[in-house]
Amino acid sequence: MEHFFTCPYCWQNISMIFDESEECSEYIEDCEVCCRPIEIFFRFEYGEISSFRANVMEGI
C-alpha cells in the first residue's frame, strides 16, 4: 500500500510503500527529497491505515 505524507524537515510530499503484513511498525526511513531520517510509525486495521506519524528524529 502506498501512502503519501509530508516530510517533517523539508515539507515536500513524499510517498512510502507499507508492508501490509505488519499490523503495526515503527522504523526510520530517509526522506527521498532531503535524505534526512524520518521516524515513521504506522498501524493497520482492517486493511486500512488507522494511525500514522512521521516525526523529526530527536537529537538532530
Ligand SMILES: [Zn+2]
Ligand atoms: Zn525531506
